[in-house]
Amino acid sequence: MLPTRGYAVKSAKDAFEPFDFKRRTVGPKDVLIQIMFCGICHSDIHQVRNEWGGATYPMVPGHEIVGKVTQVGQDVKKFKVGDLAGVGCFVDSCRECANCKADEEQLCEVHTAFTYNGTEQDLKTPTFGGYSSQIVVDEDYTLKVSPKLSLANVAPLLCAGITTYAPLRRYHVGKGKRVGVIGLGGLGHMAVKLAASMGAEVTVFSTSQSKEQDAKRLGAKNFVVTKDPKNLVALADSFDFILDAVSAPHDINMYLNLLRLGGALVLVGVPEKPLELSAFSVIGKRRIVTGSLIGGIRETQEMLDYCAENNITADIELIPIQKLAEAYERTVKSDVRYRFVIDMNSLK
Ligand code: NAP
Ligand code: ZN
Numbered sequence: 001m002l003p004t005r006g007y008a009v010k011s012a013k014d015a016f017e018p019f020d021f022k023r024r025t026v027g028p029k030d031v032l033i034q035i036m037f038c039g040i041c042h043s044d045i046h047q048v049r050n051e052w053g054g055a056t057y058p059m060v061p062g063h064e065i066v067g068k069v070t071q072v073g074q075d076v077k078k079f080k081v082g083d084l085a086g087v088g089c090f091v092d093s094c095r096e097c098a099n100c101k102a103d104e105e106q107l108c109e110v111h112t113a114f115t116y117n118g119t120e121q122d123l124k125t126p127t128f129g130g131y132s133s134q135i136v137v138d139e140d141y142t143l144k145v146s147p148k149l150s151l152a153n154v155a156p157l158l159c160a161g162i163t164t165y166a167p168l169r170r171y172h173v174g175k176g177k178r179v180g181v182i183g184l185g186g187l188g189h190m191a192v193k194l195a196a197s198m199g200a201e202v203t204v205f206s207t208s209q210s211k212e213q214d215a216k217r218l219g220a221k222n223f224v225v226t227k228d229p230k231n232l233v234a235l236a237d238s239f240d241f242i243l244d245a246v247s248a249p250h251d252i253n254m255y256l257n258l259l260r261l262g263g264a265l266v267l268v269g270v271p272e273k274p275l276e277l278s279a280f281s282v283i284g285k286r287r288i289v290t291g292s293l294i295g296g297i298r299e300t301q302e303m304l305d306y307c308a309e310n311n312i313t314a315d316i317e318l319i320p321i322q323k324l325a326e327a328y329e330r331t332v333k334s335d336v337r338y339r340f341v342i343d344m345n346s347l348k
């Protein structure tokens with residue numbers, strides 16, 4: 001077993017503390033990754049605070065992991081020692097069900113082993129995430145990372161990148177499409193960059209007036225402050241696609257009214273309480289409300305390669321791991337520009 005240092009919380013009310021635990025020894029198909037950077041996703045906060053229920057402790061969060069391969073098993077083909085590698089929101093799945101075979105391992109019909117706050121395929125061994133010094137993952141669940149991009153800025157692609165890329169592709173977002181993005185946080189700012197790079201005309205819907213210039217710099221054409229719903233009236237029936245990346249309860253009906261006939265609103269944000277849906281928001285224009293959960297390994301690799309080709313990474317604030325509490329507070333206040341990333345050099 002491999003002694004590993006991480007940061008964990010012991011309950012929903014506790015602060016982060018250093019936590020020593022063991023990773024499995026490197027198996028024939030495993031790679032050992034020395035973690036260099038790990039992004040802070042709002043899902044980490046929801047789970048640490050048990051806002052979705054069912055949390056298990058001690059919890060070492062973190063599923064936006066990048067680092068360097070320091071050891072490979074004898075049967076590993078994709079990686080060699082010294083390569084850059086990434087790990088996202090899951091580290092294993094059954095590999096045999098219809099969804100796994102369709103490259104949708106995140107939706108495994110048997111068991112997706114989430115990177116933390118989950119269990120391995122034995123349904124017993126707890127998983128610990130990327131707020132830690134190293135991780136052992138099967139090469140099939142490990143991503144190749146291009147050395148072309150700044151590694152710290154790549155980390156958020158492993159969750160915020162794929163979670164926004166997948167629905168944009170699924171709904172054929174591109175030239176001639178009007179796209180709305182609700183919530184300019186970690187996910188939202190990636191959605192703006194990606195949708196703009198695909199040629200769409202992007203409008204950001206935000207509660208934060210102060211983010212207008214950033215939204216335009218990131219690629220948005222329009223910026224709408226949503227605190228006054230009157231600002232939305234003139235935009236009725238004009239969007240093809242809206243991505244909702246809001247982490248807290250909010251009114252989705254006022255955004256549904258902005259979709260044209262058959263347009264879709266995709267929820268990626270996961271507020272802790274159910275949202276209210278008025279039938280009137282969907283019946284008239286046959287609007288679609290759906291959701292999306294991260295993406296499979298094949299598509300995550302496609303997204304990473306797309307970002308390397310198009311020079312797309314996250315805008316980040318790099319922090320030492322000792323600053324987790326402050327980073328969580330600022331994220332909850334919508335005050336992150338636009339993703340906190342932990343510099344794992346600070347983990348001593
Ligand atoms: P984040 O960085 O905190 O961004 C959330 C944004 O939502 C904020 O920046 C803010 O944008 C807006 N917002 C926050 N509170 C609001 C409120 N009360 N009313 C209206 N808008 C509000 O979070 P994130 O990491 O991007 O994650 C966003 C959500 O997606 C979280 O719920 C997370 O768990 C979920 N998530 C889902 C998946 C998936 O696979 N489906 C993957 C990752 C994350 P403005 O300042 O612009 O208003
Ligand atoms: Zn995430």
Ligand code: ZN
Binds near residue numbers: 107108111
């Ligand atoms: Zn499966």
